[in-house]
Amino acid sequence: MKFFPTYLSHLLPATLLCLMLCACEKAETPRATPVDRTLLVYLCADNNLADDARGNLDALVQGMAAPGARSSDTHLVVYLDTPQGNPRLLEVTAAGAKEVYAWPAQHDSASPDVMRSVIERVCQDYPAARYGLVLSSHGMAWVPSTATAYFTRSRSRTREEWPATKYFGQDDNPGPTGYLETEELVAALPDGRFDYILFDACFMASVEVEYALRSKADYIVAAPTEVISDGFPYADIVGELLAVEPDLKAVCRTYYEHYAAHPDSRYHSAAVSLVRTSELEALCDIHTLLWRSALAHDPAVFAEFNLSGVQRLDRYRRPFLFDLGSIVGRLETMGAISTAGADQWRQQLARTVVYEAHTPMFFDLAIAECSGLSGYIPVASYPDLNEYYIKLAWSEYNRNSVL
Structure with missing residues (x-):
């Protein structure tokens, strides 16, 4: 389905817009000295995952405050697009999340052009020896967004019965709903820039998708099943994701155990894999x-x-x-x-x-x-x-x- 595919925004007053653009000029100046690693977390949540995305952001801040986050020689940058306000970039440290850039209007975060421009901006402003990427949204493996006839559950369910799940790439506003198809995702991601990509989205451990992305990263972390909308336990894994040589098996294990041993039995649902793309x-x-x-x-x-x-x-x-x-x-x-x-x-x-x-x-x-x-x-x-x-x-x- 379209991968990175929620809401109409008002125009900013001219004075406020001018001040915002001026304030953002500093963020466009590249850092002089590269750090060990920059991690970009792309939260495409202009849809019904907005609350979960904000919870993920809080968890990232919590994780940066934990021992081992190495915030002095790493950068954690979050792209956040929700129905509230315009898309923005946030630099996350143990002290919190600081806005470093805000777009002057809504845009489609499920657009390959938007994703490509966000990646280019982050790599320019936060140069590093190594880069990691987390892609979080709705997702449906390789299946095109036009195949809606297939997306009917075999059984009805409610939030009270099971938690909600997510798939990858949906943007509901300013409309019509935008999606990022497999070939568009391939076009949006640069070759060889990231040493790993983590999909916090349903069904992305599809051999068709991972083969298409084989030149985009050395390793891919993803789920072959759905992903509960709470997503990955970022407070527990962000330190590892920022490491020079991250233990991605440990990241997968932490995700699996987070749900397999969850105190609420309704959450005992998870599948995850780590793929070495050079073998595809x-x-x-x-x-x-x-x-x-x-x-x-x-x-x-x-x-x-x-x-x-x-x-x-x-x-x-x-x-x-x-x-x-x-x-x-x-x-x-x-x-x-x-x-x-x-x-x-x-x-x-x-x-x-x-x-x-x-x-x-x-x-x-x-x-x-x-x-x-x-x-x-x-x-x-x-x-x-x-x-x-x-x-x-x-x-x-x-x-x-x-x-």
């Missing part, structure tokens, strides 16, 4: 060989695939996100691929997904198996999704199975 090309290569083998065995193997036979990772009435390892296991059981080929694939998966953890249930969805990555199956009953899917880089090898 090799995973795609062997995956392509397996798919070609399966198609040679049965040209209709995917079009007629029984979706009930694999582990689903979404809770929608028409499921479209499935565990990648479960798909390969099912093909092996069907005899469509060899055991030797499946084992070779699993060995490469282990080199790619270097950490994975999941609770036994995500709300009402049982998770019996989880490889850390979701994948799509181009069944004949999903022609509209197939039409979009075959345009993705990951699925180029797969076109003959869905046309």
Whole structure:
């Protein structure tokens, strides 16, 4: 779905606008000496996640006050866009969050141009030897924003039953609602700038998305399932995220344990993975060989695939996100691929997904198996999704199975 995709703002009086722009000139002057690390937290919350984003900001301040945050040789910068006021940049320290720049009007934080300009501004004003990026909003893996027919829950639920969840990239104002599709996210992010990207959004540990972003960071932290809207426990992880050599496995573990051991049993729902992007090309290569083998065995193997036979990772009435390892296991059981080929694939998966953890249930969805990555199956009953899917880089090898 569009990734970084909430509200009409009034025009600032001319005098106030002039003062604000003057005050912001200083923020546009690059720091002379680079620090060890700059972390940009991009809170795209001009939607129904505004309260959660403000809670995340408070948690970041709390984390900066904790031992080990190394605030003297790092920068923590937050881009915040909510329905209240115009988008702004905040520098976060143990003393609090200080506004360093405010845009003079509302804009679409789910626009690739906006995201690109925010990243360029932060990298110019806060130079560092290394950069990290947190992307927080709604998200729907690679699925386009036009596929609304698929976004109906299989069961009704209320806030009282389960906490709300988030997905990535939605901006509701000034309107119409903006989203950031997979190819737009790829265009918005610079190659090689970040050593890690953390997605605080639902479903972003999709092999299609992570393959598309393989040149954007060395590691990606994301969830193959939904993410409860409270998000990552920033007070507990920001010190690690600011480290020169962050322990991203520890970040994942902290996230998982935060929900798995939550005092409120309704929150016992989490899945997270850490992907080494340099291994995604090799995973795609062997995956392509397996798919070609399966198609040679049965040209209709995917079009007629029984979706009930694999582990689903979404809770929608028409499921479209499935565990990648479960798909390969099912093909092996069907005899469509060899055991030797499946084992070779699993060995490469282990080199790619270097950490994975999941609770036994995500709300009402049982998770019996989880490889850390979701994948799509181009069944004949999903022609509209197939039409979009075959345009993705990951699925180029797969076109003959869905046309």
